Amino acid sequence: MTDPKAELRPPAPARGDVPAERQCLRCKATFWSAGFGERVCKRCKSQASWKSGSTQASGSSRRSSR
Numbered sequence: 001m002t003d004p005k006a007e008l009r010p011p012a013p014a015r016g017d018v019p020a021e022r023q024c025l026r027c028k029a030t031f032w033s034a035g036f037g038e039r040v041c042k043r044c045k046s047q048a049s050w051k052s053g054s055t056q057a058s059g060s061s062r063r064s065s066r
């Protein structure tokens, strides 16, 4: 016998998947991270040296269509 209400409950958000101040993995500077996927400050992201797992290839700007 399963409780139908259990399915209505929203899943608990992953730990750390909330906007918070985090430390940049590159420059160790404290910055405002919008979520779990943001581990590097915008300043470092904008640098060309940042290319670890990045989907932003030079010349490809389809993601900015929004």
Ligand SMILES: [Zn+2]
Binding pocket: 024, 025, 026, 027, 028, 029, 040, 041, 042, 043, 044, 045
């Ligand atoms: Zn940084």
